[in-house]
Amino acid sequence: MKRALFLLFLIGLVVAPRISRADDKKMTLGECYQYALQRSETVAISEQEIARAQAIYTQALGSVLPRLSLNVIEVLQDSSANTDGAGSVGSTFTQFSRPSVALTMNQAIFRGFKEFRALKLAKINESQKRSLQRNAERLLFQDVAIVFLTIFKIERDIEITQQIIQVERSSIGELARRVRLGKSRDSEAALLEADIALLEAQLEQKRGQRRTAYDNLAFLTGLQPQPAISYDNPPVRDLKAIDFYTEKLDARPDVQAARDDVQLAKGEVKIRQGDLLPQADLTANYYPYRTGFQKDIKWDATFNVGIPVFNWETVGKIREAKTLAKQSQLKEELTRRGAVTEVQKSYDGFVSSRNEYQKFQNATAKARQSYNLQSKDFTDTLITTLDLLQSQQTWLDALRQRNTAEVQTWLDWLNLQVTSGIMP
Numbered sequence: 112m113k114r115a116l117f118l119l120f121l122i123g124l125v126v127a128p129r130i131s132r133a134d135d136k137k138m139t140l141g142e143c144y145q146y147a148l149q150r151s152e153t154v155a156i157s158e159q160e161i162a163r164a165q166a167i168y169t170q171a172l173g174s175v176l177p178r179l180s181l182n183v184i185e186v187l188q189d190s191s192a193n194t195d196g197a198g199s200v201g202s203t204f205t206q207f208s209r210p211s212v213a214l215t216m217n218q219a220i221f222r223g224f225k226e227f228r229a230l231k232l233a234k235i236n237e238s239q240k241r242s243l244q245r246n247a248e249r250l251l252f253q254d255v256a257i258v259f260l261t262i263f264k265i266e267r268d269i270e271i272t273q274q275i276i277q278v279e280r281s282s283i284g285e286l287a288r289r290v291r292l293g294k295s296r297d298s299e300a301a302l303l304e305a306d307i308a309l310l311e312a313q314l315e316q317k318r319g320q321r322r323t324a325y326d327n328l329a330f331l332t333g334l335q336p337q338p339a340i341s342y343d344n345p346p347v348r349d350l351k352a353i354d355f356y357t358e359k360l361d362a363r364p365d366v367q368a369a370r371d372d373v374q375l376a377k378g379e380v381k382i383r384q385g386d387l388l389p390q391a392d393l394t395a396n397y398y399p400y401r402t403g404f405q406k407d408i409k410w411d412a413t414f415n416v417g418i419p420v421f422n423w424e425t426v427g428k429i430r431e432a433k434t435l436a437k438q439s440q441l442k443e444e445l446t447r448r449g450a451v452t453e454v455q456k457s458y459d460g461f462v463s464s465r466n467e468y469q470k471f472q473n474a475t476a477k478a479r480q481s482y483n484l485q486s487k488d489f490t491d492t493l494i495t496t497l498d499l500l501q502s503q504q505t506w507l508d509a510l511r512q513r514n515t516a517e518v519q520t521w522l523d524w525l526n527l528q529v530t531s532g533i534m535p
Contacts, residue, residue, distance in 0.1 A: 150333030223385025
């Protein structure tokens with residue numbers, strides 16, 4: 112029984128609140144997240160969306176700048192009707208070949224400021240895509256943290272169960288001696304062996320859960336096989352007032368993206384309204400080579416001014432754009448309110464899990480003290496094996512619940528940071 116008490120002391124060291132492993136090959140939460148960033152298709156898609164937004168800005172810029180083109184034209188036609196002499200004006204239009212070379216410039220002078228608004232909106236669109244990329248990275252960190260801490264919890268459960276099995280196996284010899292002395296019954300020894308078999312079954316179940324959790328982490332990081340994780344505790348700092356976290360929501364990526372979407376929708380309304388304003392364009396040509404009577408005319412320019420008088424389709428498009436702008440405003444309000452609710456829930460969740468963890472710490476200490484006293488009573492033949500096993504089970508349950516509460520505290524802390532837009 113002294114050996115059992117010694118093993119009991121070792122359990123207290125193994126299942127202490129902090130477990131650290133000095134192994135350089137093991138990966139921290141931050142390292143897993145960096146690999147996940149490189150592996151994530153969602154983040155890669157977001158990067159391509161940014162590149163697409165930059166291409167849209169280039170297109171918008173092209174509508175403001177002049178367009179240059181070199182046009183080589185040769186018109187071939189039936190010349191049998193040509194009765195005028197060579198070099199006359201009439202022969203120019205009826206000759207067999209009429210070649211020309213023109214350098215043409217097209218410049219939009221005024222289009223209701225649509226091109227400048229489109230240029231501004233293209234920049235806002237790029238900003239929105241960058242916000243969405245950061246939001247994808249934020250949610251990816253949350254996914255990695257959940258899987259990482261799940262593995263951490265399972266690893267602790269496995270260690271706790273293994274140590275309890277060692278304690279019970281060391282008690283079998285003592286119980287066999289008591290049976291020979293007539294102080295215990297054979298049924299008590301069978302009960303202890305049955306409890307060991309049950310714990311071993313639970314241990315195998317936990318190992319299977321650990322393999323599944325590592326597979327999930329490997330899917331996120333792209334590492335096959337996924338290296339073991341490091342047991343360093345996540346940094347849990349002092350909790351600040353709820354206002355500290357809600358005030359940071361304006362910088363949360365999805366809130367920023369929703370705000371940019373409102374500006375895009377309002378800008379689209381102004382672009383559509385520009386279709387009701389006059390439009391002016393300039394087309395200029397320079398002719399390095401021409402034939403006929405126009406060969407000495409080296410350039411020409413055309414000014415075109417269009418004034419919309421009636422176009423019901425444009426009115427309908429403006430109404431549609433206004434409706435979409437209103438929808439964007441409502442979506443932004445919904446995103447904002449949802450973010451506030453998420454922060455409030457994660458804040459309350461962390462406070463609750465932290466308090467719960469403290470209670471379970473106290474309960475575990477009392478359960479351990481009870482088991483020590485029960486072990487002494489068992490040695491003095493004051494209680495049965497069943498009583499000892501019940502006390503041991505209470506202690507084991509308290510250890511597991513404390514473990515679960517501690518990991519949940521870390522997870523709720525990280526969730527509070529993520530929901531408030533703070534990347535740990």
